[in-house]
Amino acid sequence: MSNDIKMLHTVNKSPFERNSLESCLRLAKDGSAVLLIEDAVYGALLNTSVSDQVAARTGNLRVCVLGADLNARGLADKPLIDGVEIVDYGGFVDLACEHDTVQSWL
Amino acid sequence: MADDYDDDDDGPEVVKRFMFVNRKAPYGSIYALESLEVVLISAAFDQDVSVVFMDDGVFQIKKGHDTDGINMKNFSKTYRALDGYDVEKLYVEAESLAARGLTEEDLIVDVEVLSSSALSDLMNSQDVVISA
Numbered sequence: 001m002s003n004d005i006k007m008l009h010t011v012n013k014s015p016f017e018r019n020s021l022e023s024c025l026r027l028a029k030d031g032s033a034v035l036l037i038e039d040a041v042y043g044a045l046l047n048t049s050v051s052d053q054v055a056a057r058t059g060n061l062r063v064c065v066l067g068a069d070l071n072a073r074g075l076a077d078k079p080l081i082d083g084v085e086i087v088d089y090g091g092f093v094d095l096a097c098e099h100d101t102v103q104s105w106l
Numbered sequence: 107m108a109d110d111y112d113d114d115d116d117g118p119e120v121v122k123r124f125m126f127v128n129r130k131a132p133y134g135s136i137y138a139l140e141s142l143e144v145v146l147i148s149a150a151f152d153q154d155v156s157v158v159f160m161d162d163g164v165f166q167i168k169k170g171h172d173t174d175g176i177n178m179k180n181f182s183k184t185y186r187a188l189d190g191y192d193v194e195k196l197y198v199e200a201e202s203l204a205a206r207g208l209t210e211e212d213l214i215v216d217v218e219v220l221s222s223s224a225l226s227d228l229m230n231s232q233d234v235v236i237s238a
Contacts, residue, residue: 048206
């Protein structure tokens with residue numbers, strides 16, 4: 001059944017510069033996962049102009065962020081949106097394996 | 107023109123006001139690093155240089171970059187060396203900081219935080235504006 005397909009969505013662009021994350025959050029089905037990588041990790045930060053958009057979906061999406069990209073950008077000391085999960089590269093691989101398809105929002 | 111300059115140590119005869127406007131996040135693209143290189147090169151010409159960080163450019167000077175996990179060079183410490191090249195006019199747009207949940211305490215260099223309108227006036231007073 002196509003409705004049972006589980007998707008992993010990856011986003012790699014800053015939500016302050018592109019609408020990739022916004023479109024992803026609009027189209028991702030409940031129960032799917034979103035992984036923020038590269039410049040998209042800024043979307044995981046609390047108290048920003050896009051925090052509410054992300055927080056509105058953490059209840060029905062699994063929202064993850066790549067720790068190495070957070071650390072590279074000096075964000076290890078900044079609070080993240082509640083419910084956002086930090087994963088490492090192994091976690092990235094696990095997410096890809098656990099889902100049927102991967103959609104890269106470039 | 108060669109005649110515009112002399113070889114003495116008392117500086118160039120023509121000094122222009124240069125502003126470099128940084129608007130891109132670091133590491134995701136090459137813009138931030140390339141812009142920093144251009145600022146450093148410009149410092150060699152003894153011009154009146156201002157450097158602005160706005161929009162995602164404010165993330166370039168966030169404290170605590172640790173790039174070990176992404177196999178890229180951490181160039182954020184180079185911003186602290188700008189002072190040694192007499193590039194001392196660093197500006198940040200207040201609205202950009204606020205939209206990103208950042209404050210002046212999050213930054214690795216001393217900057218002057220300006221409102222959009224103050225930054226607009228400063229931009230308007232330049233001879234050359236280079237944006238990246």
